[in-house]
Amino acid sequence: MTAARTPTGAAPSRGRRPGRSTGDDRELAILATAERLLEQRAFGDISIDDLARGAGISRPTFYFYFPSKDAVLLTLLDRVTEEADAAAGDVLDRLAEDPRARWRELIGRFHAAFGGHRAVVLACAEVRGTNAEVRRLWAAVLERWVQAVQAAIEGERRRGAAPDGLPARDLAIALNSMNERVWYATFAGDGPAVAEQDVVDVLLDVWLTAIYRSTAPQPA
């Protein structure tokens, strides 16, 4: 997981035009208001006015800090993916120790990271369809994870623990996609979904059978 980290809160180009000053807390107030309101209602039902008032400023002033409502969400998403990257750490480098345990650790940590900010995750899913910026950011994040998983699968094949089969990249895409959609359903709670306490084990099982043809892969 080669995370191109930036110090949290100083998003690359989004957020306010550069130049520190007293308005920093206003920016944070907007972000905090957004995450708070997102726990109560859908992103589409939150107006810029709501965000502004929640942060104690007027609507035009909001535009001084963020170019749009979506930019606020983007900044929130940045934080969550950074947290997920950090939580994932280097587990994939230690796969051979105990493959099943390490994969479970990976999936479990992602689950915890997303579950801790489900409001943000759900909001991103909500606007992914309409906002190209969110789509692009999410695509980039996913691409990093796909590459990491692809490399891990190739490593397991090289050491003889996993059989050959599908191109590792395709497999990595399919498995990551599954996780995304299954988590979404579990967090959103509408439609057929796996119960929250089971979801990590269900996903793990599919990952292991797809990669190893077995639910109990061998350590080195």
Add this chain to the structure above:
Amino acid sequence: MTAARTPTGAAPSRGRRPGRSTGDDRELAILATAERLLEQRAFGDISIDDLARGAGISRPTFYFYFPSKDAVLLTLLDRVTEEADAAAGDVLDRLAEDPRARWRELIGRFHAAFGGHRAVVLACAEVRGTNAEVRRLWAAVLERWVQAVQAAIEGERRRGAAPDGLPARDLAIALNSMNERVWYATFAGDGPAVAEQDVVDVLLDVWLTAIYRSTAPQPA
């Protein structure tokens, strides 16, 4: 697949109040305009005025035929899921003949049905986040498919072709979710995606390994 079919075009409650008449072609014109415009731009970038003008009527008149823009999409979605249900047919009842071939047939037919209306599918994904009605309809459709797949998996386990493991329902949810998300990525073309000509085989491989722990399950 127990499809509660309705004759295409006469959607249950959406669309106009019942009673055939001359306005039928107007209603179809709106639907046709919607599907055509959807191939050019995103659902959110199409206004009711666009739909109305495309069908040769004024905006208020549009409301005579549909209560909202979303209702048009819902009707379009109805058609597509009906088509997919019909295409799926009874393949799952004939699994034992040749499991790999039948599962491939199932996935391949769904792929063809969705791929033939990708604009509608992508538009539904776009609004699922914001429209409860679309969410509900999609959830109901998915639930039917999940139940059908769950029953099929249980059947394969009963006849000894598939080993025990995850609850069949959880497995069915995970696999259907994977398909949905992978197809979306392939059709949308943004973010990591499996190439269109490979996607059926990739999905099939994961289904088979998850269900049978093998890519070559035994016929009866």
Add this chain to the structure above:
DNA sequence: GACGCGAGTCAACACCCTGTCGAGTGTTGT
């Protein structure tokens, strides 16, 4: 200690889209 400058603020405006209301038009059965 006035002066200028830039950060920060907001009332007011222009715009676009949605949904509704009420007053029409034409056709059709009696």
Add this chain to the structure above:
DNA sequence: ACAACACTCGACAGGGTGTTGACTCGCGTC
């Protein structure tokens, strides 16, 4: 002829977004 119904649209109200231009305030400078 006429009532009833399907159908149509001009005009309005409402709510959201994004922009403009003027205003305040703190602060370094001459």
